[in-house]
Amino acid sequence: MKLSLEREGDDWRLLLSGDWSLAATAAVQEELQALPSTLHGSLICDWTKAEATGVGPVWMLLTRLGAAAAGGLQVSHVGNPPHTLQLLERLQGDRHALCAPPPEPSSSDIEEAVGNLGRWVVLQGTEGRAAIGFLGRISTVAREIFSRPRALRPSSLARHIYETGVTAIPIVSLIAFLISVIVAYLGAQQLSRFGADIFVVDLVTIAVLREMGVLLTAVIVAGRSGSAFAAEIGVMQLNEETDALRAMGMNPVELLVLPRILALVIALPLLTIIADAMGLAGGGLLSLVNLHIPLPQFTARLRESLSPTTFWAGLIKAPVFALLIGMVGTYRGMQVRESARELGRLTTVAVVQSIFLVIFADALFAVLFVQIDF
Amino acid sequence: MAENPGNPVVRVRGLVNRFGSQVVHDGLDLEIRENEIFGIVGGSGAGKSVLLRALLGLRQPDAGSVEVYGRDLRHMSEAEHLALVRSYGVTFQNGALISSLSVAQNIQLPLREYFSLTEHTLTALAELGLSMVGLPADTAGKYPAQLSGGMVKRAALARALALEPKLLFLDEPTSGLDPISAAAFDELMLYLHSQLRLTVVMITHDLDTLFRTCSRVGVIVDGRMITDSLEGMLQNQQPWIHEYFHGARARAAQHG
Numbered sequence: 001m002k003l004s005l006e007r008e009g010d011d012w013r014l015l016l017s018g019d020w021s022l023a024a025t026a027a028v029q030e031e032l033q034a035l036p037s038t039l040h041g042s043l044i045c046d047w048t049k050a051e052a053t054g055v056g057p058v059w060m061l062l063t064r065l066g067a068a069a070a071g072g073l074q075v076s077h078v079g080n081p082p083h084t085l086q087l088l089e090r091l092q093g094d095r096h097a098l099c100a101p102p103p104e105p106s107s108s109d110i111e112e113a114v115g116n117l118g119r120w121v122v123l124q125g126t127e128g129r130a131a132i133g134f135l136g137r138i139s140t141v142a143r144e145i146f147s148r149p150r151a152l153r154p155s156s157l158a159r160h161i162y163e164t165g166v167t168a169i170p171i172v173s174l175i176a177f178l179i180s181v182i183v184a185y186l187g188a189q190q191l192s193r194f195g196a197d198i199f200v201v202d203l204v205t206i207a208v209l210r211e212m213g214v215l216l217t218a219v220i221v222a223g224r225s226g227s228a229f230a231a232e233i234g235v236m237q238l239n240e241e242t243d244a245l246r247a248m249g250m251n252p253v254e255l256l257v258l259p260r261i262l263a264l265v266i267a268l269p270l271l272t273i274i275a276d277a278m279g280l281a282g283g284g285l286l287s288l289v290n291l292h293i294p295l296p297q298f299t300a301r302l303r304e305s306l307s308p309t310t311f312w313a314g315l316i317k318a319p320v321f322a323l324l325i326g327m328v329g330t331y332r333g334m335q336v337r338e339s340a341r342e343l344g345r346l347t348t349v350a351v352v353q354s355i356f357l358v359i360f361a362d363a364l365f366a367v368l369f370v371q372i373d374f
Numbered sequence: 375m376a377e378n379p380g381n382p383v384v385r386v387r388g389l390v391n392r393f394g395s396q397v398v399h400d401g402l403d404l405e406i407r408e409n410e411i412f413g414i415v416g417g418s419g420a421g422k423s424v425l426l427r428a429l430l431g432l433r434q435p436d437a438g439s440v441e442v443y444g445r446d447l448r449h450m451s452e453a454e455h456l457a458l459v460r461s462y463g464v465t466f467q468n469g470a471l472i473s474s475l476s477v478a479q480n481i482q483l484p485l486r487e488y489f490s491l492t493e494h495t496l497t498a499l500a501e502l503g504l505s506m507v508g509l510p511a512d513t514a515g516k517y518p519a520q521l522s523g524g525m526v527k528r529a530a531l532a533r534a535l536a537l538e539p540k541l542l543f544l545d546e547p548t549s550g551l552d553p554i555s556a557a558a559f560d561e562l563m564l565y566l567h568s569q570l571r572l573t574v575v576m577i578t579h580d581l582d583t584l585f586r587t588c589s590r591v592g593v594i595v596d597g598r599m600i601t602d603s604l605e606g607m608l609q610n611q612q613p614w615i616h617e618y619f620h621g622a623r624a625r626a627a628q629h630g
Contacts, residue, residue, distance in 0.1 A: 055570070
């Protein structure tokens, strides 16, 4: 028992006892709820038996008594009241209750759905405009490179080619090799039923060169570099570094965005070539081990299955994918404002969107290539 | 609860901190007594923040001992150390409010963590915290990014006070504030110090704050600490201290 309320003639006496430290707040609050909601006359709080009085519980008591005193209650304290009482009573005096959040205007489900849809459309509209604006700014800066080659920033470009390209070689090689082994293995199982083992070579060659080499590389790079771009630029935004650049008359798009995008446009095709080579190597190895097709026969068949455009049909997509990944990553990074949570959210968005856009663009390419018979 | 001022709360003996070959503290001694406002001063790079980190137990010193309430930080279990840290209030230089939480949620964060309280109680305690540091009620729902520098400092103070500490560490509480907000913060600090009977350890470069609030001052010079009352410091002939307390800015602060 922390509280006991006693009648003393016309007055009240509130005996406070036991532990009144912050840790006891929950218990105190519970007993406070049990007090009568309004009191009249005068009330004496007797602190003689209360121990270790903390600020929080005393505040809760004063708040409660304040509410109960609506009908006019004289409160006084006796018996060594806590030294913080004076402060807390003063604060109670000019306290303004925390505004409860304004009640949601009640509306029907349909109204709400329409409202949400409208909000979503407007949001998408502004997002789209901002994205096009960003594209425009990149184009302007890119044009400047021709008149002012210094804007190319070779050292920064080299650093980003190293970070996005060279350091990605091991993982890209490994994944291209393994995926191609898987495709060849599954293909061989099906094709050997028709005695058409040799067509595994065609399968691997066309699948790797036209689609998988570039697509896998782009997805890996989107995960590695798209997120890195967004996070790196996002933290610079939070530290006001981009504002500092602007204030010094330098263009963050030229300094931060363009080198990254260009680096990716250069690095991704090169990575694709490596992935293609590793994919073919994986196919060759599996053919040798699993189907006993010797290497000379594999390469001969490979040459036959290639049309002049097979290799280029894959490679030509790489710079486009690189542009998409680079632009989404840097754009999302530049959007970071205010908080660490935004940074995390936008980094996630950058990766998800760039992977989606890469696959969407790949689908468009597939249709286009069929139409023009490439 | 010992109320008489003078009991040492923090006692540092022979503290040594090194970064590689660079010695920051070289046998630093320090004693902070109950109920005082102790100001720590030193040039940039003198190791004020390193000292604070050592006092908070965030950094293991290379030598020497740090005792808080008579207990050596080195001989503490993880659980004891956590319990000790809970009895501290700390504000960091840039506020260090959690940016994804509103001001009210920031104040409630340690309360929520350590006690199981109802929403009603938590709201009331957030209200208490805000009014204690003089923030208007509508700041409760705002996020740190929406606050001015002075409000961030006040909100950080409210969070530091949430667990009702007896010992408060403030790292540059008035840096980056305009003189009027800084002076208001000084008054707030003095008021809370007297009303809540806090022991305050403050790192500050703000001479006005130093003259207005601190009862004793410690100056870090050459890896050691020279501690004295403010009057004593003004008489000190050590070159850096003399320059610090008698430079153009110091004169302005004393006569201002």
